Amino acid sequence: MYTHILDRFCSKILPRINQKITKLTVDPLSMKRILGAVDYSQLYSLSFVNFESKILLQHLTDKTMLHLLTNQITHITVDINSEKTEISNENEPNIFEFILLHSTCLNDLTFFQKSSKKYLAILSLDVPYENSLSLSLTKLKININTLDDCLYLLNGCLPSLSTLIIHIKKIGRSTSMINNxxxxxxxxxxxxxxxxxxxxxxxxxxxxxxxxxxxxxxxxxxxxxxxxxxxxxxxxxxxxxxxxxxxxxxxxxxxxxxxxxxxxxxxxxxxxxxxxxxxxxxxxxxxxxxxxxxxxxxxxxxxxxxxxxxxxNDFLFMNSSFQGGRFDKVRSLSMDDIRPFEYELFQIISQDFPFLRKLSILNNIPEKNKQYHSSTLITFNHLFELDIYCVHNDYVIQFLSDKHTRLPCLTNLIVQYEKLLTVSNNFTNDAARLNSSKIKSLVTYRLFAGSQDYYSYFPSL
Structure with missing residues (x-):
């Protein structure tokens, strides 16, 4: 079905509009067909989405692609899907280097990987940092591993760079000889x-x-x-x-x-x-x-x-001194304290972070003011991932019991198996059944054989 639609698109539609196309987004399944179907004389922006690095590197060396990179492309977005690969792929630095060296008109490059385990290691490039990678690039948005990678990028290899947007995996003491x-x-x-x-x-x-x-x-x-x-x-x-x-x-x-x-x-x-x-x-x-x-x-x-x-998008290391605010852009929140989190704080969070999707809590101190019989129900309408692995049982009860909290979109749960057993009463407690019904990913960091009650409790697993 997909092949049939792609055939019609390339043969019937693209020839009618190709002279008006300025931006193009391609994936591994469509890239070769779409780029080879017609000429794109007005094309200046290319986005590569959901590519594995090995496949993308092969496509970049294609004759048609090389012509576009060399002669007309000024904006490139690379979105590499490295989640399937547990070991960091050495092709990613090669892709970054290839694009910069061959895209002679390039002004704007965005380079991401869909993995939080490993970012781009700029220092692994074969090009000495004193040499130029691109004379034309003015804007770079990138995820990198260390501060040394940032220093490399700022040490003369991109002489026209005026905008640098970087996310660094870890900022540590420099181990390179790069001038700071x-x-x-x-x-x-x-x-x-x-x-x-x-x-x-x-x-x-x-x-x-x-x-x-x-x-x-x-x-x-x-x-x-x-x-x-x-x-x-x-x-x-x-x-x-x-x-x-x-x-x-x-x-x-x-x-x-x-x-x-x-x-x-x-x-x-x-x-x-x-x-x-x-x-x-x-x-x-x-x-x-x-x-x-x-x-x-x-x-x-x-x-x-x-x-x-x-x-x-992120709000990190919130503690119990938080008083509230308005955080419509925040999608991920982490909480950490050596004092207890109380019911009122979770109420504030549910109201002040209305579009929260991920929540991680680290707190082994029990709640002081337990309000398990409160008439006010806390609801997180968009929360799909909850990490309560390193918490006291009070917080497991607080979030999994539908008498206290409603989590209508929860699909990913990280929790200790023993605490899950206790709170669910060996997967028989109906109070936590509703919030568990849509969970598709349950991480406990231990192996166990699921009982019939377990699979009844988590029907979506």
Whole structure:
């Protein structure tokens, strides 16, 4: 059926419209037929979706494709499906290098992989970082493994680059010999995000940002661990970073600081929420919100400050000091605390994160104010993935019992098998049956033989 439709599309429709086509999206099944059917004299944008890297690399060397890359394509989006491959594919750096070296007109490149296990390792390229990969590229959006990969991209191999949007798997101490002091005069827009904590903000990220003297737009999404030091506030941001960017006119940020005083007798004086807010407003940054611990709890303190309106898809490391807000763009939320999460907090989250799709909770402290008989039902209308593996039983009950929470779209559940047994009373408790009925993926990180009651409890598995 698909082949028949594709045949008709290539033979009947494309010849009528090919001179008007400027953008084209292709997948592995259609690419060869569609690109070989007609000429595309006006085509400037190509998107490759759902390709395995080995297959895409083969297609890129095709004569028709090489002609397009060399002579007319200015915008490329690469979306590699690497989820099926457990081992990182060495073809991905080769694809990145091939596109840059052969696309002589390329201005804009987006390069993603559908896998959170491994991002692109730029340092594995055969091209020395002093050599040019592309003279024409001005905008790059990419997921990379380390900060060294970022330093490579900014060290002269893309001399025309003015916009760099990067998501880094992990920001650690640089292990390369790449210069992190050379001024980056051409860079006008920079976005840096990472979903993991870094210990190296002050020694690695700050020196990098100081190089961007002509930056006009800056986006930061970062979580920082500091030992025997204070939160990142408006004064520190200005003195260490923003003061070096006189042309900056747009600053979007979400900065989470975790400070630790463990193994030290030195006392850390934590500022109040008002003090932190004032440190931003006096620097001209007015639209912000903040939730922070004003005293250490078990030698630890957390501060999360972000610009408003909140612009990111993720909200990381929420703790019980969160007071609420409006987060329509957030699709994924992680919660982590050494204090209990209470019923009221989950109520706030269900209302203030209306389009939440993924929720991860890390908390082994039991709830203090259990409201299992509350008449108010908490509902997460769009939540499809719930990770409650590292939690106290109270939170398993809170989310799986339909007397407390409704999860009409839940299909993916990560939970300890023993806690699941307890809460479901060996898969006989009807209270948790409704929220379990649509689950298609159950991860317990242990092998077990499912009973008849188990499969009755999870009919969609």
């Amino acid at each position: 002091t050379k001024e980056l005069f051409k860079l006008k827009c920079f976005s840096l995000s990472t979903n993991r904590y870094t210990f190296d903000y002050d020694t690695q990220v700050v020196p990098l940002l100081r190089r961007m003297l002509n930056l006009e737009e800056l986006t930061l999404f970062i979580s920082v661990i500091r030992i025997k030091s204070a939160y990142i506030d408006g004064n520190q941001l200005y003195d260490k970073v923003l003061n070096y960017m006189p042309r900056l006119n747009k600053f979007i940020f979400s900065i989470h600081t975790k400070v630790s005083n463990e193994f030290s007798k030195k006392q850390i004086d934590l500022p109040s929420n008002d003090d932190i807010r004032n440190s931003f407003t006096k620097r001209g940054i007015q639209s912000i919100d903040i939730f922070a611990d004003d005293k250490l709890i078990k030698n630890r303190g957390n501060c999360h400050v972000y610009s408003l309106p909140y612009q990111f």
